[in-house]
Amino acid sequence: MSRTSDQMELREEDIRKHYPAAAALLLGFDHTPRIGKGKDAPEVERSAGIGTRRRFRTTTPGLVTRSTARPEGVQLIARIEAADGDDPLVSPAQASVMNGLRRALAIALALAETYGAQVGLAELKRANLEGALPPDRKTEFAELLSAEALITLHVFANATAFLLSPHLGEVSVEVGEVEEVLTDNGQLALHGALWELDQDISAFAGDDARLVATVCAFAEQVMEKVALRAQNAARLEPFTGAAWKVEADDFQIRGFTPARAAKGSVLTMTFKKPHEVVGNHIAKYQALRLSKMLMAYDFERHLNPFAELGGFIFTFMGDGAPGTGKTTLIQMMAGLLKGYCDNAGYPFRYQNFGIDNIDSYQGKSGQNAKAFVQGVLDPNVIGFGTIDDIDQIAGKRGDRQSSAGQQEVTAVFMEAFAGANTVVRGNCTFGMFSNFPENVDDALRQRAGARFLVDGPQTREDYIDILHLLMGRKHDIPLGDHELYAAQEIRRAVARSFESHNRPHEEGLIGVYERVEAEIGRLDTIAKLGTYLKAIQEADPRFTGRAIKNITDAVKVRAMDFELPDEWMEEPDLFLFKDYETKAGMIEELRQPITVEMVVQEINRYADSEFRYADKSDEVAIANMVRDMQRTEAAKRRYLEGKNG
Structure with a gap:
């Protein structure tokens, strides 16, 4: 994967000259902290009963607001070497941290120098040293110095996190908010x-694993601030x-966006093949097509033609009753993507956000x-x-039973x-799955561009297929009069499923239609x-403009209602390794015209899901109220019986 056309190379010689x-x-170096406070241990009393002397506080006007902190010697190499206690030898992890920090500092200094040359900051610095800085340019000079400081800090932290990420283990460290962020100039910013x-x-790194985790956590906090x-x-x-790109490290700098090492995750899940997903025809079909769509992503352009x-x-969003196959669908899609990526040599990353990610820490x-x-x-x-x-x-939102952590997660996902x-490049997709979608925040649920109804096996053939699949091969029971997995032939099943949505x-919704x-008329x-859409909105006020967008997106998906040939996935040279324009042209040739039937079916399919969620939500609320009333009535009756008895 070569460098994109909008990237400039940060030359290696320009970086290495900053190594010293x-x-x-x-x-x-010495540094007097302005904002941050040291994490030193509390001062020990000299003798029992006699405390330490109170710090002298000056009453001289002007001096009271000046920092009284003493300059402190910062010796990071010595600090890193002491992270594992008394071992006199430098460990591989310590050496990696030292080299990573030196490299990150050099990259930051090189880019700051490049920025200074672009905006004329270097000339202003020389004029300032000579005392020849024009008064009308002092504001510009201060703004450029502040910008240089921000750039230097972010690039340093970005490069540090990127270079040390391969050395991260399972240990995590919370370093808290970074305080000593100084923006006077680049050099002082690095000192802080x-x-x-x-x-x-000093406070958190008690061993090598915590050392790497501490440095990376610190870098993340710096980037965020x-x-x-x-x-x-x-x-x-x-x-x-x-x-910019640093070729030697494959490190890309794009403004204040953190770079991530292109590493795939190691998957240990049990993958499922498409025929092992029984029923769920539309969901399975869309998952199959989406897997191939993702593979059309162009790593040079950072964009997918789709x-x-x-x-x-x-x-x-995939919704359905418990046991209808949501997990199986995830296993199928992850397995397909993993296989396609392994064949093409692309890094693949699968991540699941589970309930264990909700933390009580604010x-x-x-x-x-x-x-x-x-x-x-x-x-x-x-x-x-x-x-x-x-x-x-x-x-x-507004649910008093939701914790603060759950509310935070909702806000992050909505944004x-x-x-x-939000920038959709087409290199990834997010799937939300639920047995009770009516309990999901309305605005978050409507951010799901597609709806997968995961309803499990439905027909006689489906139940025969799933019984045969789950029984395995260690039995002698004859199959009988049945063509195994014929009902799972996707295109035929999907056509039937879509046609069923000609009516709600x-x-x-049937009444509205x-x-x-x-x-x-028709x-x-x-x-x-x-x-028709307005009538739906009158029946359900939650049917807003975002719903229309989701419907039109689904219609466009139907216009792309073709499956990229398996040969294109198996032999990457046929499609995956083509340039962006060629891939876009090949896809354009396969596009189908949009029909009225497609639009009606997608309106009904989406509106059905919203009405289904609303009906379930109302039914749950009514059932809860009835149960509360019954409890109140029973309690009142028991109270009166006890009082009269």
């Missing part, structure tokens, strides 16, 4: 960051509007959700993220799936279809 300066920073890193290593500062900072356009042409499913659940989303969104991998039992994980900053299924059809024009 980076090494000097690691060896030692390295001082705080020194404090964190600097990115927030950068939102309101001036003169950052030359940095945010360009991209995302540009329409028909790409970024988020979907803010941690949101951080976990954000890390999950960012890991799957990584443009350098093919990603598949699942959120199983989302009704238990993401809380409904990630359809927020102002849910009772509430029949009334509209009686008033205006739904065969845009105006009539719009009238």
